[in-house]
Amino acid sequence: MKQLVVFIALIVNVLPVFSQDDDNPVLWSHEVNKISDTEYELVMTGKIHEGWHVYSQFTAEGGSLPSEFTYLKAGEDYELVGLTGESKTLTEYSDIFEVDETFFKKEAVFTQKIKLLDKTVRQVDVDLFYQVCKEVCIPADVSFNFSLDGGSVRLEEKTLDERSLTLGNSLQLNLKNKELLNTRGEANVYADSGLWTIFGLGFLGGLIALLTPCVFPMIPLTVSFFTKQSQNKSKGIVNALLYGFFIVLIYFLLSLPFHLFDSVDSQILNTIATNSWLNIAFFAIFVFFAFSFFGYYELTLPSSWANKMDAASTQVGGFLGIFFMAVTLAIVSFSCTGPILGGLLGSTTLAQGDVATNLSAGMSGFGVALALPFALFALFPAWLNSLPKSGGWMTTVKVVLGFLELALAFKFLSNADLVGHWGILKREVFIVIWVVLFLLMAAYLLGLFRFPHDGPKQKLSPTRKVFGLFSAAFSVYLILGLAKLAPLNVLSGLVPPDFYSVFEQESDCPLGIDCFKDFEQGVAFAKSVNKPILLDFTGWACANCRDMEENVWSDSEVYPLIKDKYVLISLYVDDSAELPVDEQFDFKYETGRVKTIETIGQKWGTFQTLNFGAASQPYYVLLSPDMEVLNQAIQKTDVSSYRAWLTTGLSKFEENRLISVK
Template identity: 70%
Template sequence: MKHILVSILTLFTLGLAFAQTEDEPVLWSQEMNQLSDSEYELVFKGDILEGWHVYSQYTAEGGSLPSVFTYEKAGESYELLGETEESETLTAYSDIFEVDETFFKKKAVFTQKIRLLEPRPNQIEVVLFYQVCKEVCIPKEIVFNFSLDGQAVITEEKTLDDKSKALAASLKLDLKNKELLSAEGQVDANGGSALWMIFGLGFLGGLIALLTPCVFPMIPLTVAFFTKHSRDRSKGIRSALLYGFFIVLIYFLLSLPFHLFDSVDSQILNTIATNMWLNILFFLIFVFFAFSFFGYYELTLPSSWANKMDAASGKVGGALGIFFMAVTLAIVSFSCTGPILGGLLGSTTLAVGDVADNLSAGMLGFGLALALPFGLFALFPAWLNSLPKSGGWMNTVKVVLGFLELALALKFLSNADLVGNWGLLKREIFLGIWILLGLLLTIYLFGGLRFTKSDSGQKLSKTRIGVGVLSGLFAIYLILGSLQFVNLKLLSGFPPPDFYSIFEKESDCPLGIDCFKDFDQGMTFAKENGKPVLLDFTGWACVNCRKMEENVWSEPEIYNMLKNDFVLISLYIDDRKQLPESEQFDFKFQSGRVKTIETIGEKWGTFQTVNFGAISQPYYVLLSPELEVLNSAIQTTDSDTYKAWLQGGLRKYVQIALLEKK
């Protein structure tokens, strides 16, 4: 039964509620009740403006974001007693997400009991991430500070100097027609298809892993074990199918920790795509993986792990024994599957959508492909006779994978170079290295390059020759693309953009379109020329931004509209250039959290969140020079939808202009 709480801040909270505005739809208060010498109850209260709602911690997955509490240093100087409880909620079906969502209206109350440990803390900090929605959904974060001085509650607050107040005020826009920024318009048109794409990549990775020397020889041995060591054939088939199911389950379970990280901070995994040092680390890891595939060394998990799992499978028997057999396969095959799984992790950070969801889809596909032959060959044992024999061809598969790992490694190094503006890996250099890798792979496949002794004396099979021809054609395609004879749209998002070149370019903007990289400068130009604005929130390391620019913006009608009818303002959220000291400042969010703005990317990222309630890229907004929203916000989509969206914004702008003349 929930305790009846008496807050010393109630009257103060009620007074503030009258001053509540649409810009701050939730006003939060806090209190702390002492239950015993060492136990306390933390209370978080939110007064929600009429028409708005905040989501429960337990709202259904696939819908709006849940409320998430992070208790800093929990387990060190204090421990949590039970789960964070919450007041009465409502549940309603969401037409947008097609799930039942659980949320609060008017008031939200959360309570958490804690027990102090030795040494006792002087202060307890709790971070709440939540989403508040009406026509538009706004993600927010608030920090609660509880100081332990008897039962007194002290909320520490950082004060801003006059300079920070002035610069922070200039960041907030007085948008008109803000209701057009609907949640429906912000939906990524390719979000669902991206999950299937990642699932497909995972499935392909699993099929490739089957051809490696760590896995392929295990197929007939394992199937034979189940079918020949069972009392009857039906039991053997059931055991083999269960073995396959456990393989899928194990690889899927490996992705679950990333969902826990994501629940603490929705951006913790996405930072991989923009953080320079993490990208360099990934580059080094993938190079390390590549040389293991080339045969210079082997990646293995401790052999004691496999021995223990194998022993456990023999002792327990039954379904649990089969599970341990599947774990043993995962461990002993790591030297081949580990680099492939690393590539899958890298691919998920470069794909649209939620990184944790992408990784789960990819791991599910990988596990399914790996498990498939064990079930199929158990059902149709005669097919085992058609399997090719193990041999040197499996080493060839590993070397090919090594070249692919090097190509993917270069993408991470390119991300770091773009974000850091180092100018080391320009587009032509990037393509040149990929061309070299393609040519070396072709030479290897035709027998002109050897990595290990097993490469010598191998006959050139039709398959090897065919893959060699494809590799050579890909190198030629890259050469023609680097010389501007063909368009490299198939690779959009992987090489650096066209304007990031060793040659002097007329414009450092996408497709040579004139653009501004400062909002105020762009708006001034728009007012002087009487044109609407396309506000483009983008990023140097944003793969989907490059895909939109190279595949959608390049369409003739869209290109002409962007070049002639709009003023393009491109704001790079991941730009790590330091702002001049005179332009650095502290920004205080409505929640009370204070963030120090030191880089260009931090400035525009905060600008996007504060004015549009969004944190992802690409993110496009159409504005008039007078800050009137001309259409709903839009993200990754197809060229027809984007063209119609631009045309709708232009029509709205013309209507506004005609009304102003009257």
């Protein structure tokens, strides 16, 4: 939670600007100085790019994360002599954390003396976790491999062993007709509409936020302030419109760091979205959000932030003063908007597309919805008289949002369960939990129980009764789906897939289709039966993948094409299962960055990026067994486009087969 608060604070107070040179802000090297036959000094040097800084090991608690060293096999092969030393540091007071922070600029040098306990040891391995910052902060880690046989080895010049080179080269495909992958056609048009869908979800979230007690009362107060305090009516309208623009800008800025993360590593956002422990953390955060909506405690940012922004808006005046007023609104409304923004972030990561772009679209939609009434009521102030009065109905809105937050929380827990293959939240268990949640929401809306912050008991409104009955009806729908009496296709991607069941299934592939989860095995089979390949880059926690499988693949014309005409190879890029030790290796990108491939998901995620220049799922490619691309690559699309795409690829394969026979 602290990291979430810090993240928002950083973005609210600054506008980060990044360049291509910032993609690798610290270049590390290391060397060994021999003191005696058993004593050595390890030296680790980081050259820090202009404008960036790295935090000391000893920066104050309660501030940014300190640098932290892990000395592997310390106490076993060698012992540490004293603490890890540091070069000259700088100390400045942080207005955000309200502590003195200690950090390096331009260069950071760490030294550590060691004494060997085993004189035969010839290598010492050290891991460093650090935070490098420039308006926003990037957590990073680096490994140093010290050779005690003399000389220094520069980290950026690290060479790979023969096994890593062989396994890394095996990931590279010699694709024929590769240029066809990047062509665009009707099948890809639907994918672009996904941004508008995300924008729409953000807009809907913003509209819901308007109905909360943190935002709704601010509308008439703020609009009246602009229209009455300005020198003339037109000036008041301009100021109100500018205020709305700044609201949109602030929420858009919240998404910018995710673009930076994506430029550092194309797989990083996918890794974050599908990491089991991070999904568990999201589960805990969303439960925390939910109970704040239920009224058990208030979720707020430090009041000093709002006071400072409010004071700044008064002292500065003009355009900048209006900007600080918009920042103040974002801060004081956080107790209501924070959980909704968290839900938007969760929905975006679950979408498995280009997370950074999706998040920008969603945040922009949220900001537009939040800003819209300030602009409209400034243009048409008479409309203020038609606004409903604040009251208990806003508390009801918060409670409903609390139940929805809980439902989304279990989706994150389900992600962790799917990726980790724990078997705890199977499809049936998940649906039962949702049934209970929506029945409880129905009971609350129908007045059967109350929460601590509910006002005096009043007669239920017709609207509340309707929503209560709708929630009960949704629970019944879930029960029918659980009993296989109704399809749950509208919930594809939200509930676990059919094959992840408490009951034994014939196949763990989508729709029971025979599939391969290893590329080489699938290609070998395709060659033996002389069929084209449907290469499916997917994920256990990929919502759009489930949507495609359950609503497009299940089509009466699409299903037989996949089942009978193609060899399906499904590669799960978020599979956390470890590769056998002899299949783990280091992969070196063209940029020189080395990535350790330890899990199945890391292998196939790197494989996808390396050969197809993509990092999102679902991502579909049609190949012949001899690696000829048969059609453009596509992502999420509709039934007719997908059917046409499969048919075109099949025709191309048959055409090539006839030519080869002649």
